[in-house]
Amino acid sequence: MLIGELANAVGLPSQTIRFYERKGLLPAPERGANGYRTYDESTLARLRFVQTAQAAGLTLAEIGTILDLRDDGNVPCAHVATLINSKLHAVRARIRDLALLEIELDALIERSHRLDPDDCIDADICHIIAAPQ
Known part of the structure; x- marks a missing residue:
């Protein structure tokens, strides 16, 4: 899916998704032949996790530590x-x-x-x- 579709699916502005990418909360997206960012379902799930974690009061830095652990294969x-x-x-x-x-x-x-x-x-x-x- 394209960034606009992803943004609509999670109810966030595209700029927020790009910000999360810069902060390392989201992996760098694949790029289509046209240069557009393309995302898969795993990015959608990750964004939903970030939103839920924020709703629980966690900061983006704290959320980043959780994601880093998971990305390193740790529970x-x-x-x-x-x-x-x-x-x-x-x-x-x-x-x-x-x-x-x-x-x-x-x-x-x-x-x-x-x-x-x-x-x-x-x-x-x-x-x-x-x-x-």
Whole structure:
């Protein structure tokens, strides 16, 4: 299939497919007599894997390590499990950080309801956010 057909099949722009090729996520495609890139079903499967891995929060660099293992003939499952576990820990830490931020924002909103804008001084810039005296 040509790059446009491949792009349509996976719902990506052709430029993204070329970018993935440059980054080594996709093998260099065959070229037809006309010079056009031609792709087979294995490239389609690989692109779908990249999309699914990205949806799981993996970076392109991380996805590249998985693909490299597979291309070298190794089963990457243990590596993938480690990556996913690391992502899960990061997500949980981010959730904790966001919960703390939520508390802080709620407190600032509550503070904004109690303060009078006429009492705000230039040195405070905004007394809703300014540190309490």
